[in-house]
Amino acid sequence: MNEKIYTKEELKGLSEDEILALLAESWGVQDGKIEIWAELPPLGESAYGFILEPHSVLTGERLYYPLKGLDRGNCKIFVSPKDAVRLGDKRKRCYVRCEVELSPESERIKHDNPFELTLKKGSGENLLYLPKEIPHEILINPSLNAERSQFISKAIYDFYHEKAMGDINKEVKQKQSEIETQISARETEFQQLNEKGLAELELTKEQRDKVKNLLDELNAQKVKLELVNEKLSQDKQLRLNEIKSLTRRFDQIEAEMNNKIQRLKSYVADKAHFLKTFEFVDEDDIDLFLNQSKPFIERVDGLSFNEDLNGDFQKAVSYIHAHLVDMEYMYPRHVVENYLTLLRTKDLIILAGDSGSGKTNLVKSFAKAVGGKSIIIPVKPNWTSSEDLLGYYNPLEKKYLATPFLEALIEAQQNPEIPYFICLDEMNLARVEYYFADFLSLLETRDDEPEISLYAESESAHVLSELKAVVDVIQSTKDKYSEHGVVNFIELLKDEQLNSQLRLAFGFSDKDSLIKYHSEIRRMLSAVMTMPSSIKMPANVHIIGAINIDETTHYLSPKILDRAHIIRFESPLLSDWNEILEEVVDYGFDDVSKPLIFDIQSLGYRANYPKFDPKDPFCELFISLNKEFFHKLGIEFGMRTIRQGLNYLNLLKDVNDDDEIAVNNFLLHKVLPKFTFDGNKQIGAQTKLELVERVFVERLKQLLPNHETYSDIFSSVHTLENVVSDAKANDGIVNFWS
Structure with a gap:
């Protein structure tokens, strides 16, 4: 080994490759690949580790950083969290063999050590073989006595185990060769026997008769199979003919339906023009009623789950996790895995934790990460029934009074390609079983979209019957108002004959205001057209609850717990941010600024x-x-x-x-x-x-x-x-x- 010790001044201005080359030369490494074996102390509760007292794999010699002024015993090598969990143990020391590389420049500057090393990711393995030479200090150091026997005996075991396995493999290969030779010989004998044919075999008459009977049976079965096959072919042709006939009939029915739909659209368009002319409805209400309104939300630009990630959910979790960290939301990977999986179940998810633990932040940030929309609905302590959640029909005003929750469902229905995440915040401020149980029972429908009934259809029928009577009276004088260019209801009322007919039809006196009646009909009709009597649960909606547990809240009843999934949260300040950043770096994405766009089915569907x-x-x-x-x-x-x-x-x-x-x-x-x-x-x-x-x-x-x-x-x-x-x-x- 080269015993040269370098000063920090000598290393200034050198590139990482040059510094690594000096270290390799100092440690006697020829090919540039620095491999060591060393001790990994117990990890305890730490997420990462440091290996100590490194030794050369080639020579077994103890290695030191060749830096002047550095404590020779302080030759620690950093181990990342992922490798620490894989190689180490919380309670006992381990021995590892690994390849090392220079630590990031920021770490080397921080610790004032240009030679500082870190374990090369994924290169480490627990020591299974004795090195060529056992260092003297391992054999005499009392502190290592507890591990020495285990360390050496395992290595000896592995040595003999490998030798025995080599012998066994050699013997197995030899046996395989012998068996293959025997099989080849038998195959040759069988082929020769088959070529001679039955006629040359020395069989008794009884044996020949048995063979003949067997052949006759096989021929009979062959004939039966041919008949069955022919019948199947005939049945197939019949089914094809039936399908063709049904297809033609379907095309005819579709053409008839399209014709009827077109006539219906023309009729509705004509009536809609009439209603708009006389200001009974607005154009927006007509568009909404005919389902012709444009979506409120445009689909955002982003990566495609199916095209860019080939529908790989593991890659999707990696990308979403990296995207969230890029937006400075520090959730561990397993939280993203768990949350995405629960969303795909289409069950109720309840996020539980202290205030500020990141519950609603997860809903909002995840929605952005997949190009969706989150809507947070605060729950009030005075909610006692499903009406507080969904609203109710007011018979006096003849209109349905919707809630933010219902409006969110309707908005989601109008934007079927956008995933919606509706969160009931502080869900347990009121008793969940009072206001949510009926809705939760509806969500148990797994093989179809559950339908939510809002009010009786008879209410809307009553409003429409009143409107029809008004329209009939007005249309009876269509020629007259067309001839005089009457274009609105106020102008229409100036016609004394029509005014009298309307008062007579509805029993109004001269004191009653037809203008007020017109306003009432307009309001009632708008309510009926904009709020249907029932709504199906949109396939693009996910329901999430967020709860705190303290003296101001209620516990969840068994009925709710039986139908929901609970995820507990802790403060983000308790997370290991270094480990999260390590995970994200390992994913290897160059750009995670865009959301990941899923089709609605990939984010979950209601299956049994x-x-x-x-x-x-x-x-x-x-x-x-x-x-x-x-x-x-x-x-x-x-x-x-x-x-x-x-x-x-x-x-x-x-x-x-x-x-x-x-x-x-x-x-x-x-x-x-x-x-x-x-x-x-x-x-x-x-x-x-x-x-x-x-x-x-x-x-x-x-x-x-x-x-x-x-x-x-x-x-x-x-x-x-x-x-x-x-x-x-x-x-x-x-x-x-x-």
């Missing part, structure tokens, strides 16, 4: 939940958990919840194929929010709280062996342990929401 299959591993797991724990604890857990879980599991695989993560998330969404009961009640020889603490927590740890790598707020094990701890401090009362 998967069928319940008792043999499915997910179903088996939660059937057993229900028997062992949920039922005993008095927690409602039914087949629909499991089917919701199957749907979530299938969709999550598009972005993350880790089944353990899926089970963890499902427990947090659908199971743990129902943990509200008196833990002091006995179940056999133990209390409910003891069953949870001693048995259920341990079962979850076995079920989720990687739970310690999850963030605390998103770990079902950690959450349940907190619930138990809070219950002990609260006289045994178990409450997930406390």
